[in-house]
Amino acid sequence: MNAVWIYLCTGAGLIALGVLALVREPHFFRKVLAFNITGSGIFLLLVAAASRVSDGPPDPVPHAMVLTGIVVSVSATAVGLALAKKYHHLTGHTALPGEEDEE
Amino acid sequence: MMASPEAWLVLCPLAAAALAFLWRSRGAFIGIVSALINGALVAWLIALMRTEGVRRIEIGGWSAPLGIEFYADGLSPWMLMLAAILGVATAVYARGYFKDPGSWFWPIWLMLAAAINALFLTRDIFNAYVCLELLGLSSVALIALSGNPDALAAALRYFFVSMLGSLFYLLGVSLLYSAHATVDIDRLRSLVSETPATLAAAAFMTVGLLLKTALFPLHFWLPPAHANAPAPVSALLSGLVVKASLYLLLRLWFEVFPGAIFASVAPLFGLLGAAAVVWGGIQALLQERVKLVVAYSTVVQVGYFFLLFPLAAHPLTAELARQGVIYLLLAHAIAKSAAFMAAGNFIRVVGSDRLEDMKGAGTALPVSMFSLGLAGISLMGLPPSAGFIGKWKLFSASLTAGQWWWTVVLAAGGLLSAAYFFRILSPALAEPSRLGAKIPRTMKWTPMALALAGVLLGFLAPQLLEIFEIGAPLRPAAAMEGGP
Numbered sequence: 001m002n003a004v005w006i007y008l009c010t011g012a013g014l015i016a017l018g019v020l021a022l023v024r025e026p027h028f029f030r031k032v033l034a035f036n037i038t039g040s041g042i043f044l045l046l047v048a049a050a051s052r053v054s055d056g057p058p059d060p061v062p063h064a065m066v067l068t069g070i071v072v073s074v075s076a077t078a079v080g081l082a083l084a085k086k087y088h089h090l091t092g093h094t095a096l097p098g099e100e101d102e103e
Numbered sequence: 104m105m106a107s108p109e110a111w112l113v114l115c116p117l118a119a120a121a122l123a124f125l126w127r128s129r130g131a132f133i134g135i136v137s138a139l140i141n142g143a144l145v146a147w148l149i150a151l152m153r154t155e156g157v158r159r160i161e162i163g164g165w166s167a168p169l170g171i172e173f174y175a176d177g178l179s180p181w182m183l184m185l186a187a188i189l190g191v192a193t194a195v196y197a198r199g200y201f202k203d204p205g206s207w208f209w210p211i212w213l214m215l216a217a218a219i220n221a222l223f224l225t226r227d228i229f230n231a232y233v234c235l236e237l238l239g240l241s242s243v244a245l246i247a248l249s250g251n252p253d254a255l256a257a258a259l260r261y262f263f264v265s266m267l268g269s270l271f272y273l274l275g276v277s278l279l280y281s282a283h284a285t286v287d288i289d290r291l292r293s294l295v296s297e298t299p300a301t302l303a304a305a306a307f308m309t310v311g312l313l314l315k316t317a318l319f320p321l322h323f324w325l326p327p328a329h330a331n332a333p334a335p336v337s338a339l340l341s342g343l344v345v346k347a348s349l350y351l352l353l354r355l356w357f358e359v360f361p362g363a364i365f366a367s368v369a370p371l372f373g374l375l376g377a378a379a380v381v382w383g384g385i386q387a388l389l390q391e392r393v394k395l396v397v398a399y400s401t402v403v404q405v406g407y408f409f410l411l412f413p414l415a416a417h418p419l420t421a422e423l424a425r426q427g428v429i430y431l432l433l434a435h436a437i438a439k440s441a442a443f444m445a446a447g448n449f450i451r452v453v454g455s456d457r458l459e460d461m462k463g464a465g466t467a468l469p470v471s472m473f474s475l476g477l478a479g480i481s482l483m484g485l486p487p488s489a490g491f492i493g494k495w496k497l498f499s500a501s502l503t504a505g506q507w508w509w510t511v512v513l514a515a516g517g518l519l520s521a522a523y524f525f526r527i528l529s530p531a532l533a534e535p536s537r538l539g540a541k542i543p544r545t546m547k548w549t550p551m552a553l554a555l556a557g558v559l560l561g562f563l564a565p566q567l568l569e570i571f572e573i574g575a576p577l578r579p580a581a582a583m584e585g586g587p
Contacts, residue, residue: 015274022267028259035266042274049281061169062280065229069273072236079240080262083247087255096260 007048014041026095028084032077039073108148109160109173112183112220115140120213130209131198137213138187138194141220145187149180149570157574159226167227167287174226174288176574181429182223182350184570185436189342190216192553196444197335199543200451208248212339215241222347228276228359229286231351235272239265239315242344245336246328257324257331264314264324268348271311278304291359305360309368312355315348318409319379322402326386329401330394330456334447337394338440341401346432349408356412357577366416373413377512379406384519388526393446393456396523397439400482403516404435410497410509415577420500425577426568427496433567434489437557438481444550445475448542449531458530465531470547472531477554479524481561484517489560 018038022031043066050058088094119137123130152158152175160173193212201208218237225231243265247258280286282300295301310321317325325345329337356365383402390396408431414424448471449464450456465472484494494513501509560567 019267019270022263031263035263035270038270039273042270042277045274045281046277049277052281052284059284061284062277065277065280068229068233072233076236076240076266079243080259080266083243083255083259083262086247086250087252087259090255091252096256 004048004051007044011041011044011048014044026099028094032080036073036077039069043069107160108144109175109224112144112224113217115144116213116217116220120210120217123213124210127205130206131204134209134213135194135198138190141190141216142187145180145183148175152180152573168285168290171230172226172287173224175224176576177571178576179223181571183220185433186219186343189339189436189440192440192549193335193339195545196549199545200333200335211241211244219343219347223350226288227286228288232269232273232276236269238344238347239269242340246332248333248336254331257327260324261328268311268314271307275304275308288354288358295359295361297361297363305364308355312348312352316345316352316405317402318375318405319382319402322379325402326395326398329398330392334443338443341398341443342436342440345401345405346436353577369412369416372409376406376409379403380512380516384516387523388519391458393449393458393461393527396527397442397446400520400523401439403520407431407516413506414500414504417504420504423496423500427493427500429571430489430496430564431493433560434481434493434557437553438478438490441474441478441550441553441557445471445478448546451542458526461527461530463534470551474550474554476528477558481557483520483524487561488558492561492564
């Protein structure tokens with residue numbers, strides 16, 4: 001098993017974990033973490049895609065995509081956390097109405 | 104580069120967004136000026152395309168696959184035109200709606216406008232991902248604008264759905280890149296074949312985009328999000344934002360994925376569309392709040408758009424179906440924003456958005472009442488409105504293709520639309536009003552102008568469809584043997 005496969009399998013595992021948590025966990029913070037984990041999984045797949053050039057240096061384009069993706073997910077995380085904080089401040093809840101609130 | 108409207112269509116709203124953010128007290132002014140410039144730029148682009156045909160711009164002189172290409176065939180100016188019309192109308196309406204000219208609405212809305220213009224022009228599916236995220240995040244912020252708990256909850260729900268959708272889309276992009284080492288639509292089209300990687304990419308991207316487009320049964324987030332936002336925001340979200348992910352979905356299915364997969368998936372899309380029409384229509388009938396009725400009507404209309412897939416799979420009816428759906432997109436964008444704006448006026452005057460409180464609102468606001476009625480005509484698809492042209496073309500396409508069952512869906516959708524529109528109209532007209540409230544003139548006349556445009560555009564169909572047919576967009580991959 002070479003390095004690419006390690007990246008691919010880890011990536012796929014992270015995506016599955018992240019999507020499952022995003023759908024199932026009611027707590028805002030866990031949901032925000034979940035989409036970050038899903039994102040990291042996809043980034044690992046892209047990093048692995050860089051090795052598709054068999055000889056020579058890795059393909060730089062997917063690395064540039066990952067960098068862009070990280071910027072996007074940082075901004076999205078900020079928006080999500082800001083909204084969740086405001087909602088908690090106003091209502092005292094940490095989950096959406098209709099979903100189970102663990103607190 | 105300097106002489107290309109494409110670059111300015113993205114730069115101008117982006118610069119205006121930054122300016123409105125820094126100089127908040129003049130937000131409304133900056134927003135309206137930017138919307139007008141945007142309209143002029145779209146007109147310029149259309150004028151250029153009428154002589155030159157399809158346009159392709161390499162941003163910064165870097166060509167694909169390394170650089171990003173902007174590409175405009177008929178579909179791009181069509182969507183840009185739609186965005187420009189709604190942009191001007193929303194800006195004028197919002198000027199009256201938000202009493203504070205320094206509302207956060209302006210910079211966020213301008214950001215949304217930049218993202219959506221870029222999305223309609225880009226030929227690069229990764230760039231499209233970035234636009235989609237920018238669009239999603241600005242929509243989330245706009246939904247949360249009022250700051251009350253219901254709006255925040257709707258914004259959070261939309262945020263998580265939107266994130267999940269974008270991530271699925273990104274996953275598909277990375278699979279396509281791993282397999283073909285390009286993210287350019289034209290290069291992908293000549294490279295893709297029915298490999299497991301392409302199938303998986305198609306599946307992930309489709310689910311992600313359907314989630315954002317709110318096709319039944321993935322529509323659950325739409326009604327609360329669109330109903331809890333301020334009226335000008337609801338108008339934009341229902342009229343425009345839902346169509347951004349639909350646009351990308353159409354580009355992918357008609358211009359990237361192989362024709363064989365298209366043919367096997369098309370009936371499923373049609374079926375989901377039909378279910379959306381019926382389910383959305385019934386839900387709209389059961390709602391007790393005006394904006395929820397209008398929001399469920401969007402679920403119905405999204406269903407119509409997906410009838411394009413089964414009908415475009417048939418070679419005889421492809422053109423008719425394409426033009427019908429494209430006209431429905433225009434009709435829905437204009438009529439739905441008019442309806443949300445008119446509903447916003449009722450709510451402002453009545454102080455509640457429950458249907459039972461609407462008694463007499465129509466006599467207090469005759470102009471808004473008339474706008475809502477006109478918008479309803481286009482949404483129901485009655486002649487001579489733009490909605491009628493779209494539905495008529497779909498109707499003929501279904502009959503020509505021998506798929507009569509879609510005509511049943513179209514007719515049922517029209518009847519249901521009539522029923523739920525009368526649920527709003529009849530209490531509003533019921534009793535003489537004791538309401539004396541006033542609304543600003545801009546709020547009164549903007550939905551009227553939009554609704555009138557929605558009816559009158561029915562007469563301009565041949566001229567407008569000429570623009571759409573430039574470069575023959577949305578031809579299924581099967582019909583394009585041999586590549587571009």
